[in-house]
Amino acid sequence: xxxxxxxxxxxxxxxxxxxxxxxxxxxxxxxxxxxxxxxxxxxxxxxxxxxxxxxxxxxxxxxxxxxxxxxxxxxxxxxxxxxxxxxxxxxxxxxxxxxxxxxxxxxxxxxxxxxxxxxxxxxxxxxxxxxxxxxxxxxxxxxxxxxxxxxxxxxxxxxxxxxxxxxx
Amino acid sequence: xxxxxxxxxxxxxxxxxxxxxxxxxxxxxxxxxxxxxxxxxxxxxxxxxxxxxxxxxxxxxxxxxxxxxxxxxxxxxxxxxxxxxxxxxxxxxxxxxxxxxxxxxxxxxxxxxxxxxxxxxxxxxxxxxxxxxxxxxxxxxxxxxxxxxxxxxxxxxxxxxxxxxxxxxxxxxxxxxxxxxxxxxxxxxxxxxxxxxxxxxxxxxxxxxxxxxxxxxxxxxxxxxxxxxxxxxxxxxxxxxxxxxxxxxxxxxxxxxxxxxxxxxxxxxxxxxxxxxxxxxxxxxxxxxxxxxxxxxxxxxxxxxxxxxxxxxxxxxxxxxxxxxxxxxxxx
Numbered sequence: 001x002x003x004x005x006x007x008x009x010x011x012x013x014x015x016x017x018x019x020x021x022x023x024x025x026x027x028x029x030x031x032x033x034x035x036x037x038x039x040x041x042x043x044x045x046x047x048x049x050x051x052x053x054x055x056x057x058x059x060x061x062x063x064x065x066x067x068x069x070x071x072x073x074x075x076x077x078x079x080x081x082x083x084x085x086x087x088x089x090x091x092x093x094x095x096x097x098x099x100x101x102x103x104x105x106x107x108x109x110x111x112x113x114x115x116x117x118x119x120x121x122x123x124x125x126x127x128x129x130x131x132x133x134x135x136x137x138x139x140x141x142x143x144x145x146x147x148x149x150x151x152x153x154x155x156x157x158x159x160x161x162x163x164x165x166x167x168x
Numbered sequence: 169x170x171x172x173x174x175x176x177x178x179x180x181x182x183x184x185x186x187x188x189x190x191x192x193x194x195x196x197x198x199x200x201x202x203x204x205x206x207x208x209x210x211x212x213x214x215x216x217x218x219x220x221x222x223x224x225x226x227x228x229x230x231x232x233x234x235x236x237x238x239x240x241x242x243x244x245x246x247x248x249x250x251x252x253x254x255x256x257x258x259x260x261x262x263x264x265x266x267x268x269x270x271x272x273x274x275x276x277x278x279x280x281x282x283x284x285x286x287x288x289x290x291x292x293x294x295x296x297x298x299x300x301x302x303x304x305x306x307x308x309x310x311x312x313x314x315x316x317x318x319x320x321x322x323x324x325x326x327x328x329x330x331x332x333x334x335x336x337x338x339x340x341x342x343x344x345x346x347x348x349x350x351x352x353x354x355x356x357x358x359x360x361x362x363x364x365x366x367x368x369x370x371x372x373x374x375x376x377x378x379x380x381x382x383x384x385x386x387x388x389x390x391x392x393x394x395x396x397x398x399x400x401x402x403x404x405x406x407x408x409x410x411x412x413x414x415x416x417x418x419x420x421x422x423x424x425x426x427x428x429x430x431x432x433x434x435x436x437x438x439x440x441x442x443x444x445x446x447x448x449x450x451x452x453x454x455x456x457x458x459x460x461x462x463x464x465x466x467x468x469x470x471x472x473x474x475x476x477x478x479x480x481x482x483x484x485x486x487x488x489x490x491x492x493x494x495x496x497x498x499x500x
Binding site for chain 1: 339414426428444445452
């Protein structure tokens with residue numbers, strides 16, 4: 001998952017290293033650092049904005065280590081579902097229990113259907129739908145689409161998925 | 169100047185295209201250091217033979233006026249067995265069930281130590297290993313650029329231009345008929361059936377379009393690439409194939425609103441060969457329209473290399489055959 005965090009550093013040497021070491025030790029992947037050295041908080045500390053990717057299970061440990069290192073944390077935002085992909089379904093989508101098709105992804109716990117557009121030109125003809133799927137990572141997005149393909153095969157639905165280059 | 173004697177076995181649209189191109193490019197071929205003399209031409213009913221070199225204009229005229237290339241009644245196979253020459257240009261129709269006469273023609277040519285340049289996919293999609301082995305055993309050259317995507321360079325791009333690279337994967341559009349139908353469906357918001365009918369009227373799709381629209385033609389080309397590039401021992405039965413017949417105009421519109429086009433994409437990666445309709449970002453190099461073919465090769469050194477071109481047509485296919493002939497016999 002992707003974490004956005006505002007921290008506060010004392011204006012003494014080595015503080016930034018104290019803030020970044022716990023993240024790298026717990027296999028976090030740093031995406032950006034904005035160091036507002038010219039600004040000061042009312043407490044006289046320097047505000048720093050961090051964005052990093054980390055395993056969800058490791059976030060609490062990262063926060064604990066930061067606190068032990070004397071780093072102030074003023075905000076933590078986590079975006080769990082960071083990868084997004086679109087697929088098109090073609091077939092009798094509604095008549096083959098659309099809710100069950102969506103649930104097959106939602107119940108994984110690591111991916112969700114976040115948007116659906118359906119086009120049903122006539123009651124007896126095949127319908128088409130575009131599904132937007134979000135997942136916690138690229139591997140999980142692939143797995144969710146693979147699960148969808150299995151469900152779709154049983155329901156005689158065609159899944160049109162993006163070319164692989166889209167995902168890498 | 170060295171003289172290379174050739175036969176053209178199969179004189180349908182591709183064979184005739186080859187004859188036209190050889191007439192048109194006679195001087196250019198000579199500039200490459202050899203003279204190509206066609207000593208025999210065979211179609212399914214007749215043959216024309218002249219050890220001094222046939223007048224290809226006369227052969228083309230005879231085919232047009234009488235439906236026969238000449239008065240001889242030898243089959244293509246008999247021509248290969250009995251007429252002295254160095255290279256067989258094999259342009260008989262593709263037979264995906266058995267390999268057809270093309271398979272016998274190629275194996276017989278190799279047994280006699282003759283080189284083969286072909287546009288015929290069937291034998292390669294079924295028995296590539298056997299053919300490659302027969303060629304090697306008899307020290308014969310075997311070239312087949314025209315089997316994959318007509319004038320679009322694919323095999324020779326990998327063999328020569330990006331030689332030395334390790335190929336990670338290959339993906340592309342390898343059937344112009346599917347590409348035309350999908351492109352027109354999106355442009356006109358029309359049904360598959362309507363656009364199939366239009367492409368049949370324009371001569372882009374066959375009267376029986378099954379090979380193209382069910383993905384079989386693309387599957388054969390993927391097998392040829394997989395076997396040649398990755399040394400896989402695949403046949404066309406190993407390909408996971410889904411065609412375009414169930415694509416709806418609504419699906420194309422929904423894809424478009426997400427920034428995608430739907431294309432029939434073939435892919436060889438991690439030992440898997442598949443062809444199916446896929447979503448391609450509108451600005452991606454694979455998103456080519458009309459009857460174009462495209463192949464994108466992922467390599468370790470050069471990154472991704474993409475080649476686009478006309479995948480069908482008699483002159484375009486003959487262009488690939490000519491390029492193979494020149495690459496075998498040119499003198500640097």
